[in-house]
Amino acid sequence: APADSVFRIQNDLFDLGADLATPAENDDFTPSDMVLRIVPSQVAWLEERIDALTAVLAPLTSFILPGGTEAAARLHLARTATRRAERAMTALAATEPTNPAALRYINRLSDYLFVLGRAANNDGKADIKWVPGANRD
Template sequence: MVKLNKIYTRTGDDGTTGLVDGSRCAKHAARMEAIGAVDEANSAIGLAVVAPMAEPHRALLLRVQNDLFDLGADLATPAACADEDFAPSDMVLRIVPGQTAAIEQAIDGFTAALAPLTSFILPGGTEAAARVHVARAAVRRAERTMTALAAQAPVNPAALGYINRLSDLLFVMARALNGNGAGDILWTPGANR
């Protein structure tokens, strides 16, 4: 259980921050860039949650927000704290394949009801869809920072799969929020030449 009695500790005044294993790393390190990008994506989803939308969509986004906290904890736990296969334990929180499978199931559900795409779409439509598109772009940035971290240090493969699938979920959810694609704004290549 997390217990926060004090918000400021002054331990980060030297430009470092603590990780789950007790080690410290620079606040500008690739690991912290990834954790920060995941936090920004979570905040963007939080902004989408307050837009007018059906309760099942809101509930799914709230579930994703919880998963993103799990993802942050996973990233804040260097591989040395876990088995080589990134198995979760009582002491180490990891993203697991079941979390990605749940997203894939939601993607399949949305996709079954969507009108086929005949063009790329512009981010927008309803307020809820536009906010979900902003969250999708933030998730894509989080994925880029996570893959940059993975080029330097071991990253849970399930975490990489989760973040990749999450942007797909947000794309199809935005289309669902646009009347199952009927309200999508289509890109017209070269329209303003």
């Protein structure tokens, strides 16, 4: 159920915050009873859902604009916030040891939100395609 997915992602994001707030000892990102880390199974969960949704959506033939249904617009807004977080994490990783699974998780989360937005539009509204140069005079 979608609500279950939201609750799981919220929990994962708290894990992600704990992961980023806890420096690794000697680049060791192994979780423990005292240290929360994003782990590959959390990334795999997102990838499974991305694959399942992508399998039922029409293939993309162009870039799409965020919007359509209200739910799709909200999912695209969440996706852009997630991309901002990904850029911040990538900048952090350039200067501090950062859990590779955490970086993969935030990347896959934005992709999941993208396909969820497409799925929300699949319920009666088509994706809004980008038309390059459409408004040039």
